[in-house]
Amino acid sequence: MRSVHTALLVVLATAGLGLLPACRRQAPPPAPVAPAAPVSGWQSDDSTATANEVVGALADGRWVVEFTQTNGRPPILAVGGVEDRSADHVPVANLGKALADTVGVHPRLRLGAAADADATLTAVVGLRAREFTIDARLVDAKTTDIRWVGGIVRARREPVAPPAPVPAK
Numbered sequence: 665m666r667s668v669h670t671a672l673l674v675v676l677a678t679a680g681l682g683l684l685p686a687c688r689r690q691a692p693p694p695a696p697v698a699p700a701a702p703v704s705g706w707q708s709d710d711s712t713a714t715a716n717e718v719v720g721a722l723a724d725g726r727w728v729v730e731f732t733q734t735n736g737r738p739p740i741l742a743v744g745g746v747e748d749r750s751a752d753h754v755p756v757a758n759l760g761k762a763l764a765d766t767v768g769v770h771p772r773l774r775l776g777a778a779a780d781a782d783a784t785l786t787a788v789v790g791l792r793a794r795e796f797t798i799d800a801r802l803v804d805a806k807t808t809d810i811r812w813v814g815g816i817v818r819a820r821r822e823p824v825a826p827p828a829p830v831p832a833k
Contacts (some may be wrong), residue, residue, distance in 0.1 A: 667702055668741075672743050673691055683756050685774065688744040694831075697831070700719075701752070701827070704752050704753040704754060705752055705756070705796075705820040705821050706750075706752060706753075706789075706796065706820070707820065707821060708749065708755075708758065710796070710818055711755070711758045711759040711761075711762040712766075713818070714759060714762070714787075714798055714816065714818060715759065715762035715763045715766040716766055717816045718763065718766075718787065718798065718800045718814060718816060719766040719767055719770055719773070719785075721814045721816075722773075722785065722800070722802060722812055722814060723756060723770055723772040723773055725802075725811075725812045725814075727739075727811040727812050728772055728773065728803065732772070737774075738772055738773055738774050739773060739774065739782040739783055740770075740773075740774045740776035740782045740783075741767050741773055741774065741775060741776065741781055741782065741783050741784070741785055741788065741802070742774070742775070742781035742783070742784045742805075743763045743764045743775075743784070743785050743786075744761050744781055744785060744803075745760075745786050746760040746763070746786070746787045746788075746789070747786075747787070747788045747789070748789050749789065749790045749791075749792035750790050750796060751786055751791065752790050752791050752796075752820070754789045754796070755832040756789070758825070759787065759789070760787075763787065767785070768806040776783070780804055782804070782806075783802045783804050783805055783811060784801055784802070784803050784805060785800060785801075785802050786800065786803070787799065787800045791820065792817075794819065794820050795817050795818065795819055795820055796818045796819075796820055797815060797816075797817055798815060798816050798817075798818065799813075799814075799815045800813070800814050800815065801813045801814075815824055
């Protein structure tokens with residue numbers, strides 16, 4: 665009987681030694697790869713060029729001249745919403761910042777907070793065939809009248825895909 669117990673202990677000990685590597689701490693699994701940013705035909709320099717065109721056209725408009733003559737100062741503008749209706753993943757935050765930056769340095773305009781701005785500039789980006797259409801409007805903050813409407817067209821370039829992430833080793 666003692667030999668049966670001894671044989672059983674030897675079998676259990678051998679089986680236990682085989683399980684020891686599985687009980688060790690294992691390396692954590694690699695972190696999941698973040699999804700790639702959506703690819704767009706809108707490039708970063710499109711925001712700056714669009715802002716320059718829109719604000720330039722706005723500042724040359726009759727409304728700015730009339731406002732300045734009536735009030736003795738340039739109009740204070742706020743940049744309102746920028747909306748992407750193109751389904752091409754246009755980074756609207758970049759376009760909004762470019763519009764605000766351009767208004768802020770323009771000699772015929774001033775940038776202000778929405779609460780005390782004279783008018784709000786908004787933009788909508790759409791996609792037509794191979795072109796982006798940018799429609800902008802200026803709304804008088806006191807009367808809510810639309811004071812200026814403008815639009816430009818920018819060619820859509822082929823999206824450049826970001827480099828593929830290198831898998832962790």
